[in-house]
Amino acid sequence: MEHDIRPWGEYWVLDDADTHKVKRILVKPSGRLSLQYHFKRSEVWTVISGVATITINNEIKDYLPGEVAIIPQGAHHRVENKSDDPVILIEVQHGTYFGEDDIVRIEDDYNRI
Template identity: 65%
Template sequence: MEHDKRPWGQYWVLEDSKSYKVKRVEVHPNHRLSYQYHHKRSEIWTIVQGVGQVTINGEVKEYGVGEVVKIPQGAKHRIANPKEDENCVFIEVQVGTYFGEDDIVRIQDDYSRE
């Protein structure tokens, strides 16, 4: 199982096929992913632990355990963990034609990545 640590947390690839990819993603307290979009995939996030503060095309909403977030292909998005004492964990299902990390177009990033 592929595992990758990032400045905001970590993720594991649970399944990788030609038409979809499934990840388990952990966001550490008071951290957030880059504000980004993708050319070749959409994403569906299901929160399984904690709270996720999700921004899609500039609109911010909090999601809790069991709630689902749908992110259309090309939509600008990010998730933040506003909690100080608990990870935000979600299952990410990517659907599309390409799932490489080089399809991440970062608009804003707390960790100065391109």
């Protein structure tokens, strides 16, 4: 199982196929992913635990466990953890390509491009 540690937390790839990719994402307290978009995929995030503050284009909303965020291809999005407990999501990607090089970062707390 692929596992990667990032400045905001970590993720595990649970399934990787030609048609989709599934990740378990842990966002540590005070962590947030870059504001980003993708050319070749859409994503569906299901919150498993914690309170996830999710931005999709110009809408920012708190999502609780069991709630689902649908991120269309090309939509600007990010998840943030404003709490003292980890946020865990399951991310399902659909599209034509799932590589990490299909991340276009608009804003990033960790100065990544």
